[in-house]
Amino acid sequence: MSDGTAERTNEARGRRWRGRVGLSIQSKLLIMLLAVSLASSVIVGTIGFLNGRQSLHDSAIDQLITIRSMRAAEITTALDAVKRDASLHSRNLSAQALSTSINEGFAELQQEEPEPEDRAALETYYSDVFIPELEGRTGDSYGDEAFIPDSVAGQHLQAHFTTQNQDFDADYDTLLDDNDPGDGSSYAAASEQYGDYFSRLVREAGYEDALLMNLDGDIVFSAYKGVELGSNLMSGPYRETALASAYAEAIATNSVSTVVLTDFERWIPSLNVPTMWVISPVGNDSRITGAMAFQVSIDTINALTTGDEGWKEQGLGDTGEVYLVGRDDLMRSSSRILIEDPEVYEKRAVNGGIAPSIVKRAVEVDGTVLLQPVDTQAVEDAQAGESGTTTGRDYLGGDSVTAYAPLEVEGLDWVIIARIDSAEAFAPVSEFTRTVLLSLLGILLGVSLLSLLLAQVFTRPVHRLVGAVHRVAAGDLDVQVPQGSRDEFGDLGHAFNDMASSLRIKQELIDEQQVENEKLLHTLMPESVAAKYKKGDEAISEAHENVSVVFAELIGFDDYARGLSPEQEISHLNTLMRGFDEAAEKAGVEKVRTLRGGYLASSGLVVPRVDNVRRSVDFARNLLGVVERFNAQNGTSIGLRAGVDSGTVTSGLVARTTLAYDLWGDAVNLAYRVRSVTGDPGVYVSQTVYDRTREIFTYSEAGTVEAHGGTETVWKVA
Structure with missing residues (x-):
């Protein structure tokens, strides 16, 4: 009989002997260890995951919903207060007197002959000062005479007021207090007498600007005397703005109780900065003489959404924020990420698929209003009138937990979004899971130590293998050990013999590998x-x-x-x-x-x-x-x-x-x-x-x- 045949016969005979034994020692130990491990896992898993994980998960969601609801209530209350204040200011006796006097003065200026030097001053101002500044900030091109009022009165007022603003970062406060054009007109007298009322409104109420319009749509007075002063909202360069539409809507009601709030629009007189307007007719229950428009700044809205940048104090942690989105899927407040770290915002926004030109502009102006698109599922659901929560992609492509809802403010089609990075929101859940896993590992370690202790009882049959191992270590790869018992120790002897045979085969493979190494060496050098x-x-x-x-x-x-x-x-x-x-x-x-x-x-x-x-x-x-x-x-x-x-x-x-x-x-x-x-x-x-x-x-x-x-x-x- 050949060696191969004898080996196969011995292998078959060994399988028959092993088949006669009952439950093996390995099986008994395995059953015991599995019983302990599974029992521990079931106990810890049941207590930990069923009673803890879901509760922590729900708690994180509930906290975000609470923050969204509280911030929505604050924003709604603040905007209602803005509208209420605008209505009160427009009915104030000082506002009525100012409107009547300014309207009369404006009408008188309108009857005067045009002054060529006024037109020349405006042409110089727009071509040399305002238009270059506007084009530098917007990247668009404008005609040098595009914003010069058509009316004689408008040109006169801009020539005496607006052209004084040569530095857009330094002269605004001076213009706020300068209410006398110095021309001795009745308009000058009314402006000097009542203009301080507008100045105090802007300073104390925190408006960006305050405008006064007559019933014909002329902007007859401006707190800051900007380039909109003297223009006509119905026929002038701003006729297609949200301000013009809101003015027409307010005047059409013929009621001093009317208040119209506009969405953000890019306002050219403010160098294309996004602006909101709240407009209310001026007058009393008998008649109206015009309308007042108050310019609400971006900072007002950002202060409401960011809680004056107190995100952590309000429970939003390191990554959470609340922001507003309009019907056009563009932000109506600034991103926290941009406010805190523009470089991180720029990198994440570009990686998230936002056009680099938009990202660059947002970083330049330090704001995302009317720039940052938000095309997430949360915004889509909120715009459909739904409220809820979701986990998924945020506006910069990251993974966030989001709570969303429509913002209930009359005149604004906005939604409010509260979000926080999923990793931070569910950090307590992850920590709890880690604790559970560590507990399980501890149990497994205990089981392993116990197994080592029990294994000592079964090590005696192994000693007879030691001598054979030493012979193998000395290079005798033909050594074989007798297979005595018919349990796992017998199998161990059989495995040892297989190992010795395997070592012989591996030695042959090593010799072959040396040949391969020779070939590899030739690939590294000639x-x-x-x-x-x-x-x-x-x-x-x-x-x-x-x-x-x-x-x-x-x-x-x-x-x-x-x-x-x-x-x-x-x-x-x-x-x-x-x-x-x-x-x-x-x-x-x-x-x-x-x-x-x-x-x-x-x-x-x-x-x-x-x-x-x-x-x-x-x-x-x-x-x-x-x-x-x-x-x-x-x-x-x-x-x-x-x-x-x-x-x-x-x-x-x-x-x-x-x-x-x-x-x-x-x-x-x-x-x-x-x-x-x-x-x-x-x-x-x-x-x-x-x-x-x-x-x-x-x-x-x-x-x-x-x-x-x-x-x-x-x-x-x-």
């Missing part, structure tokens, strides 16, 4: 060098003819790396080097070595190639593409200079203990020198490379270098 290395030669080198060398150097990476952590620096450098390796593989070029800021490669060294020069130039050009893609992905401006030469080189092993295969010679030196002939990024080649590839690539002369005892022209690849 066969002749590998043969010398295995012999133990100390100085190993070979000369090679007709080899092309590429020496590439990164430009500006050190400056860019100064702002990075060591981990980020090596990560970005690895990205570039991987790209270089891929380009080398595609071009059929062999990498010689990688430097921190450079890359040395050759063509025709290991594998002789007829077109090694063309391949090297192609590879160098591809490196420029790798760097350009890296710059586009990371917003950097790193450059690359590459030099290419062809000729005789010497290769060999340097620093034998680290097995570094290197390349040197005239071709390497010249490739290194031509790459920096101008200092500019690009691919530079020697005269030799130019002569062999000028029919393939387009070159321009870049300079000269000293080489081979003379001057050699360096060419740059176009």
Whole structure:
């Protein structure tokens, strides 16, 4: 009987013996350990997950709903108060007297002959001051005379008031107190007498501006005397604004009880800053004489949504916020992320799919009103009149828990959103889960220790295996142990015999692997060098003819790396080097070595190639593409200079203990020198490379270098 047949017979016989035994020791231990582990898991899991996890989850949701409801109530109350105050101010006797007197004064100015110097002053002001400032802040173009009022009175008032504002950041307070145009008119007398009423309203009530209109739609008075002063809302440049529509709606009611609140719109007189208006007719129960419009600032709304930026104090933690969204899916308040860290906002917004131009503008103006789109499911449901909560993508593409609802404010089609990052919202749940898991691990550890103690009882049969193990350690792989008992220890003896057989097989595999290692060594260096290395030669080198060398150097990476952590620096450098390796593989070029800021490669060294020069130039050009893609992905401006030469080189092993295969010679030196002939990024080649590839690539002369005892022209690849 052959050895293989005998082995199979013994194996079958062993299976029959093992089949006769009852419940094995392994099975008994396994049942005991599983019983303890499962019982512990069921107890801890039932108590922990059923009674704790859901409660913590619901608590986080309920807290967010409460914050949303409280903030919605505060916003509603505040906007109702704004509307109520506007109604009271418009019925005030001072407002009525101001309206009557200013309307009469404006009408008198309207009857006067136009003054050419007024028109000339306005044309100069708009072309030299206001329009350049407006275009600089909006990026749009406007005509120099687009905002000059048509009326004589309007031009007169702007010439005496508005043109005084030459610095939009410094002159506003001066204009607020300057109510006398100095022309001796009845308008001047009324403005001087009652203008302080408007000034106090703006300062004490916190409005951005306050306007007074007559029944014809003329803006007859402005607290800040901006470019809207004197314009007509029905026919002038602001006729298509929300202010004009709200004015027409308020006047049409002919009631001083009417109050109209507008949504945010970009208000050109405020240099395109988003603005809300609250408008109420001026007069009494007998008649109205015009309307007052109060400009509500973005800061007023932001103070309500952010709680004066007290997010943490109000239970929103490190990432939570409340914001408003209009029917057009654009924010009506500012993002907390932008307020706290514009750089983080910019990065997350761009990564979240927001157009870079929008993100850049939001960062420039330090606000997201009418800029940041919010196209989430929560907004869609809230706009449909629903209230609720959801977990999913937020407006910057992150994962958030969101509570949403419509905002019940008459005249505004807004929704209110309260959100917090899911990781922070459910942090207590995660912490609790971690505690439960640690408890389970503790139980498993206890079970393991108990198992170790019990295992001592069953270790005696193992001792007979020790001697056999020592023989195997001494190199006797033919050792076999007798299989005595018919339980797991018998199986252990059988397994040991299998192991010995396996070791023999593995030794054979090791011998085969040595052959494979030999082949691998030849892929790292030429066969002749590998043969010398295995012999133990100390100085190993070979000369090679007709080899092309590429020496590439990164430009500006050190400056860019100064702002990075060591981990980020090596990560970005690895990205570039991987790209270089891929380009080398595609071009059929062999990498010689990688430097921190450079890359040395050759063509025709290991594998002789007829077109090694063309391949090297192609590879160098591809490196420029790798760097350009890296710059586009990371917003950097790193450059690359590459030099290419062809000729005789010497290769060999340097620093034998680290097995570094290197390349040197005239071709390497010249490739290194031509790459920096101008200092500019690009691919530079020697005269030799130019002569062999000028029919393939387009070159321009870049300079000269000293080489081979003379001057050699360096060419740059176009």
